[in-house]
């Protein structure tokens with residue numbers, strides 16, 4: 573079944589976006605990469621049989637979304653960023669992803685036990701570009717067996733509030749930034765993958781507060797007035 577969801581905003585009038593309905597049922601990966609040492613050996617072994625599910629949990633082909641005039645193509649990564657410094661962007665372009673698992677306690681799809689899911693899972697096709705949600709500085713680019721390759725960025729808002737954004741399950745060779753880099757809001761930083769504890773291509777996205785503690789990323793982003801790339805150019 574295909575779900576047609578009409579959208580407003582930067583998509584031209586009369587157009588629509590086809591969301592990957594199958595992705596709604598996609599079971600996504602583990603989190604807790606911030607506390608890796610608790611479960612290492614046991615969970616790692618249980619995991620071995622589940623990883624193969626990745627090949628079955630496919631998301632449909634990318635959706636073509638027409639950005640409004642004045643926004644250059646992102647295909648070559650050369651988008652001209654000209655935004656207010658305090659703008660908060662969603663990490664994926666509108667229409668490219670579906671939320672598949674929220675922040676909070678859940679039964680882990682891998683261990684079958686109640687577990688804190690420390691971010692939100694946004695299913696998207698492999699290699700869908702990821703963008704920094706705000707101006708900031710890359711504080712970590714690393715890889716481990718549960719998070720896969722990931723990027724962590726430290727941000728400071730106009731009012732001085734510090735927060736962090738984290739982007740998991742990437743592949744090292746697709747990551748475009750290095751530790752210490754300064755990044756701009758909306759700057760491409762990498763791409764969706766399915767490395768680590770993941771059962772299909774998705775971004776596990778986290779927001780950490782000033783104390784580097786996880787918080788509900790969807791609630792935080794909405795509170796911050798997050799917009800999608802291109803939306804600011806249509807207002």
Ligand SMILES: [Zn+2]
Pocket residue numbers: 600601602603673689691692693776777
């Ligand atoms: Zn996740």
